């Protein structure tokens with residue numbers, strides 16, 4: 001390959017919460033770098049996922065779901081992170097759920113149109129669409145809403161129709177040498193990933209509003225005698241939430257610890273000893289200073 005033809009740039013994956021952005025990123029990379037859950041507002045940070053091929057390096061940016069109707073400092077942090085990512089991208093991958101269009105989708109589209117960058121529209125979750133012909137009128141409707149550089153129906157969950165995406169997106173990247181070493185998968189540290197794994201397991205288990213008031217920090221992460229010693233703190237907003245997280249006779253916390261440890265063992269390729277503590281930081285999610293202390297920085 002001629003060096004002057006190598007392409008490298010950023011593709012931000014944006015959309016409202018829960019449309020499958022993180023699932024899509026993980027599927028495109030063939031490895032999990034971003035946590036996923038059935039609850040909206042799972043991703044809270046901008047997370048890079050780097051796909052390196054001989055002729056290109058495509059740097060995907062997973063983003064928090066753009067949303068309205070949350071007034072806490074955390075909601076503002078998440079929306080800011082998403083907007084900054086779509087402003088910086090060479091191409092934006094706008095993810096929507098096939099056959100569903102909501103006011104929040106329209107808000108994301110308005111934000112994208114303001115930027116004037118090319119937009120690849122990904123219609124996700126087509127595994128739920130029967131018969132597939134129902135996609136055609138939806139695609140026509142989308143074409144009336146805006147001019148998209150590409151429109152691709154996919155199932156991120158089943159891995160359908162994804163092979164074509166990287167090459168399709170690469171056309172919109174500038175000619176440039178790679179920004180990252182070929183073996184680098186993400187910009188996020190092991191400790192960040194460990195905290196996210198714990199948060200994912202908690203989010204999967206806890207009902208309703210509680211996941212929004214939880215965050216996780218890592219107090220210790222070190223290799224000793226061939227194993228990884230990890231201490232994590234789960235922060236809640238009110239003392240009453242502590243008991244809910246811990247669960248009857250500590251069962252829930254044990255269960256979270258067990259599944260987080262299994263995933264960390266697989267990720268870090270070492271046996272893991274994981275200890276979890278639950279602590280209260282009053283109202284942390286609506287406090288800019290607390291957010292920064294807990295690792296939420298743009």
Ligand SMILES: Nc1nc2c(ncn2[C@@H]2O[C@H](COP(=O)(O)OP(=O)(O)OP(=O)(O)O)[C@@H](O)[C@H]2O)c(=O)[nH]1
Pocket residue numbers: 015016017018019020021022023024035036037038039040041042043044063064065066124125126127128154155156157158
């Ligand atoms: N049926 C189906 N479900 C999917 C597909 N892609 C994602 N999901 C599910 O949709 C839910 C949300 O997925 P995420 O990847 O966390 O969505 P997200 O857009 O990153 O959500 P936020 O981070 O909250 O903005 C999870 O339960 C996924 O398993 C798909 O192609 N088909």
Ligand SMILES: [Mg+2]
Pocket residue numbers: 021022023034035036042043063064065
């Ligand atoms: Mg996500």
